[in-house]
Amino acid sequence: xxxxxxxxxxxxxxxxxxxxxxxxxxxxxxxxxxxxxxxxxxxxxxxxxxxxxxxxxxxxxxxxxxxxxxxxxxxxxxxxxxxxxxxxxxxxxxxxxxxxxxxxxxxxxxxxxxxxxxxxxxxxxxxxxxxxxxxxxxxxxxxxxx
Amino acid sequence: xxxxxxxxxxxxxxxxxxxxxxxxxxxxxxxxxxxxxxxxxxxxxxxxxxxxxxxxxxxxxxxxxxxxxxxxxxxxxxxxxxxxxxxxxxxxxxxxxxxxxxxxxxxxxxxxxxxxxxxxxxxxxxxxxxxxxxxxxxxxxxxxxx
Amino acid sequence: xxxxxxxxxxxxxxxxxxxxxxxxxxxxxxxxxxxxxxxxxxxxxxxxxxxxxxxxxxxxxxxxxxxxxxxxxxxxxxxxxxxxxxxxxxxxxxxxxxxxxxxxxxxxxxxxxxxxxxxxxxxxxxxxxxxxxxxxxxxxxxxxxx
Amino acid sequence: xxxxxxxxxxxxxxxxxxxxxxxxxxxxxxxxxxxxxxxxxxxxxxxxxxxxxxxxxxxxxxxxxxxxxxxxxxxxxxxxxxxxxxxxxxxxxxxxxxxxxxxxxxxxxxxxxxxxxxxxxxxxxxxxxxxxxxxxxxxxxxxxxx
Numbered sequence: 001x002x003x004x005x006x007x008x009x010x011x012x013x014x015x016x017x018x019x020x021x022x023x024x025x026x027x028x029x030x031x032x033x034x035x036x037x038x039x040x041x042x043x044x045x046x047x048x049x050x051x052x053x054x055x056x057x058x059x060x061x062x063x064x065x066x067x068x069x070x071x072x073x074x075x076x077x078x079x080x081x082x083x084x085x086x087x088x089x090x091x092x093x094x095x096x097x098x099x100x101x102x103x104x105x106x107x108x109x110x111x112x113x114x115x116x117x118x119x120x121x122x123x124x125x126x127x128x129x130x131x132x133x134x135x136x137x138x139x140x141x142x143x144x145x146x
Numbered sequence: 147x148x149x150x151x152x153x154x155x156x157x158x159x160x161x162x163x164x165x166x167x168x169x170x171x172x173x174x175x176x177x178x179x180x181x182x183x184x185x186x187x188x189x190x191x192x193x194x195x196x197x198x199x200x201x202x203x204x205x206x207x208x209x210x211x212x213x214x215x216x217x218x219x220x221x222x223x224x225x226x227x228x229x230x231x232x233x234x235x236x237x238x239x240x241x242x243x244x245x246x247x248x249x250x251x252x253x254x255x256x257x258x259x260x261x262x263x264x265x266x267x268x269x270x271x272x273x274x275x276x277x278x279x280x281x282x283x284x285x286x287x288x289x290x291x292x
Numbered sequence: 293x294x295x296x297x298x299x300x301x302x303x304x305x306x307x308x309x310x311x312x313x314x315x316x317x318x319x320x321x322x323x324x325x326x327x328x329x330x331x332x333x334x335x336x337x338x339x340x341x342x343x344x345x346x347x348x349x350x351x352x353x354x355x356x357x358x359x360x361x362x363x364x365x366x367x368x369x370x371x372x373x374x375x376x377x378x379x380x381x382x383x384x385x386x387x388x389x390x391x392x393x394x395x396x397x398x399x400x401x402x403x404x405x406x407x408x409x410x411x412x413x414x415x416x417x418x419x420x421x422x423x424x425x426x427x428x429x430x431x432x433x434x435x436x437x438x
Numbered sequence: 439x440x441x442x443x444x445x446x447x448x449x450x451x452x453x454x455x456x457x458x459x460x461x462x463x464x465x466x467x468x469x470x471x472x473x474x475x476x477x478x479x480x481x482x483x484x485x486x487x488x489x490x491x492x493x494x495x496x497x498x499x500x501x502x503x504x505x506x507x508x509x510x511x512x513x514x515x516x517x518x519x520x521x522x523x524x525x526x527x528x529x530x531x532x533x534x535x536x537x538x539x540x541x542x543x544x545x546x547x548x549x550x551x552x553x554x555x556x557x558x559x560x561x562x563x564x565x566x567x568x569x570x571x572x573x574x575x576x577x578x579x580x581x582x583x584x
Contacts, residue, residue, distance in 0.1 A: 024204035027195040049173040052217070058170035059229050060213040064206025071198070083205050084405075085235035085425075087379070087525055089571065090228075091548050108564050110529050113376075115567055117555075126546050129553055131569055133377075133527065230551075231571075233379055233525070235425065237402050254418050256383050259522075261421055263409075272400050275407055277423055279381065279523075316496035319487040341465040344509070350462035351521050352505040356498025363490070374528075375497050381523035 007037045011076035014141045015040065018075055025068040028061065032072065038106030038116075040072035046098045057094035059128075065102050066118040066130035073104035073116050074134040078141050081114070086132040098122050102130075112136045153183045157222035160287045161186065164221055171214045174207065178218065184252030184262075186218035192244045203240035205274075211248050212264040212276035219250035219262050220280040224287050227260070232278040244268050248276075258282045299329045303368035306433045307332065310367055317360040320353065324364065330398030330408075332364035338390045349386035351420075357394050358410040358422035365396035365408050366426040370433050373406070378424040390414050394422075404428045445475045449514035452579045453478065456513055463506040466499065470510065476544030476554075478510035484536045495532035497566075503540050504556040504568035511542035511554050512572040516579050519552070524570040536560050540568075550574045 015035040019025070025032075025042070028050075033041040044065045052058040066088060074081045094100060100120055107115040118130040161181040165171070171178075171188070174196075179187040190211045198204040212234060220227045240246060246266055253261040264276040307327040311317070317324075317334070320342075325333040336357045344350040358380060366373045386392060392412055399407040410422040453473040457463070463470075463480070466488075471479040482503045490496040504526060512519045532538060538558055545553040556568040 022198050022204075023194065024196055024198045024207065048169060050170050052168050052170045052214075058168075058210065058213065059232075060206065060210025061170065063209045063213065063232075064204065067204065067206040067209065068198075083236055085233070086205075086209075087231070087233040087569070089231035089553055091546060091551070091553075093228075107567055108529060110564075113529070115527055115529075126548075129545055131525070233423070235407055237400060237405070237407075253421055254383060256418075259383070261381055261383075272402075275399055277379070314490050314496075315486060316488050316490045316499065340461065342462050344460050344462045344506075350460075350502065350505070351524075352498065352502025353462065355501045355505065355524075356496065359496070359498040359501065360490075374531075377525070377527035378497075378501075379523070379525040382521055 010078055011035050011037045014075050014078050015072055017141055018072065028064065030065060030068055035072055035076060037076050038073060040069050040076070040104045041101065042069045042072065043099060043101045046094050046096055046100065048096060051096055057098070059090055062090065062094060062100065062120055062128050063088050063130070065100055066120055066128060067132070069102040069104040069118045070116050070130065070132035073106060074114055074132070075141060079136045080139050080141055081134045081136040084133045084135045086130055088128055088130045090128050092125055092127045094122060094127050100127060112138070156224055157181050157183045160221050160224055161218055163287055164218065174210065176211060176214055181218055181222060183222050184219060186215050186222070186250045187247065188215045188218065189245060189247045192240050192242055192246065194242060197242055203244070205236055208236065208240060208246065208266055208274050209234050209276070211246055212266055212274060213278070215248040215250040215264045216262050216276065216278035219252060220260055220278070221287060225282045226285050226287055227280045227282040230279045230281045232276055234274055234276045236274050238271055238273050240268060240273050246273060258284070302370055303327050303329045306367050306370055307364055309433055310364065320356065322357060322360055327364055327368060329368050330365060332361050332368070332396045333393065334361045334364065335391060335393045338386050338388055338392065340388060343388055349390070351382055354382065354386060354392065354412055354420050355380050355422070357392055358412055358420065359424070361394040361396040361410045362408050362422065362424035365398060366406055366424070367433060371428045372431050372433055373426045373428040376425045376427045378422055380420055380422045382420050384417055384419045386414060386419050392419060404430070448516055449473050449475045452513050452516055453510055455579055456510065466502065468503060468506055473510055473514060475514050476511060478507050478514070478542045479539065480507045480510065481537060481539045484532050484534055484538065486534060489534055495536070497528055500528065500532060500538065500558055500566050501526050501568070503538055504558055504566065505570070507540040507542040507556045508554050508568065508570035511544060512552055512570070513579060517574045518577050518579055519572045519574040522571045522573045524568055526566055526568045528566050530563055530565045532560060532565050538565060550576070
């Protein structure tokens with residue numbers, strides 16, 4: 001049995017539990033760089049399977065990186081939380097081989113509803129900004145600590 | 147040299163040109179069901195690599211299906227057109243093996259800016275609604291017809 | 293005591309109950325053109341108090357017209373329903389004296405959550421498109437019919 | 439003739455020029471608290487004409503406050519800039535007499551397109567979060583300094 005009392009340790013334990021079964025994010029080559037309460041950083045390199053008909057990274061994969069970052073950010077309080085929707089603006093194209101880094105942060109959490117912002121960058125350049133709306137399901141992520 | 151005078155034939159020719167190089171959509175197993183001016187229908191089956199940490203299809207892949215459908219819908223007028231952003235609302239979870247069908251349609255096209263709606267369904271059930279904002283780059287998709 | 297069995301009559305009764313206390317919509321000179329289950333049409337003329345610093349109608353008033361239309365559309369099922377948020381795209385400017393007409397319709401209603409689209413037009417010209425997200429509070433609008 | 443070389447002075451001069459003709463914002467009782475490059479703070483008290491059918495402030499007026507704050511934030515670089523659209527999430531109701539304060543900030547500005555976030559608060563409580571998309575028209579706000 002695990003007893004987690006620190007909010008940073010709790011965030012990490014939640015992220016580890018989610019990551020272990022997240023074939024989707026792992027399958028796209030994402031790496032979980034860091035996690036803390038209400039925040040997460042993920043990175044991903046643009047692969048050839050992500051390139052679309054205009055020769056640039058399909059926006060869907062940039063959105064997927066942002067959506068994963070959102071999911072890891074909002075699931076740091078040991079409450080299973082899902083996306084009810086999101087909004088993304090694409091500012092720059094990403095290309096094959098680009099290393100993308102997405103930083104997520106909690107803007108506001110009110111009852112079961114939350115708003116999270118994610119910024120996707122290549123180096124210092126902002127590629128996309130994303131705003132996610134979350135809804136918690138009320139049950140714990142970590143059985144042992146509930 | 148191809149001469150395309152009919153708007154439906156033109157839409158189809160644009161879609162064929164895009165599809166031939168769209169590794170991203172093809173790599174996810176999408177099928178281009180139909181295309182006509184301002185409209186496209188794509189389908190995709192949820193694969194095991196698309197399942198996330200909660201045991202349901204990662205929202206990013208649903209968004210990617212919708213984003214591809216948006217791209218095929220807005221690139222039917224033989225003008226290279228890119229997404230400036232989109233908004234998606236998730237209404238139901240999708241699961242492994244679900245067959246998803248996305249229908250896109252032009253809401254409004256004004257100068258270089260357009261709005262496109264995509265509805266993603268499993269059978270009759272609406273899984274997600276998506277609204278994309280497009281921006282045309284002004285150059286033709288099909289060199290021969292410009 | 294009122295007994296309302298028809299869904300169209302119910303929608304009308306809900307709208308009448310809301311309208312009677314809606315100082316905001318009335319104060320801006322809006323007119324409730326029609327209402328039916330999941331749908332409403334409102335109109336508003338752009339007044340001099342709505343003009344902004346660029347000499348055009350402040351987008352906020354166009355959004356307010358759309359938001360009222362959304363509210364009347366989603367409160368047609370005799371369940372108090374509020375906006376959790378909305379998204380609006382401005383396609384054309386509106387000017388002093390323009391008569392604006394906003395048509396709202398239910399896109400999807402799933403449990404307590406709904407999506408409603410509103411199109412704002414001046415004549416045949418689309419001025420703005422709006423998508424609202426609603427959340428019902430579960431209690432009736434009309435006490436007598438609950 | 440005015441010569442403005444400092445970016446803060448320029449922001450202020452732009453705001454003053456806009457404010458002088460902005461009947462809409464003034465008519466709703468808004469006050470321009472502060473302005474600096476890419477940022478503005480506006481406040482507004484909820485009046486009886488802003489109350490809707492549920493006895494709470496019509497979301498449209500909260501959106502209008504946020505939209506004005508967005509407009510003053512994005513018009514600080516002496517380039518006429520308009521809203522192409524926005525997204526707002528309502529987190530708490532506002533009531534008659536509430537003093538609302540909206541803070542806007544530039545998230546990113548790339549060529550003619552920008553993203554601005556506005557947070558509306560009553561005291562420390564976040565009432566709404568807003569994200570605006572701007573498009574510059576390329577011409578100066580202040581004739582003298584162009």
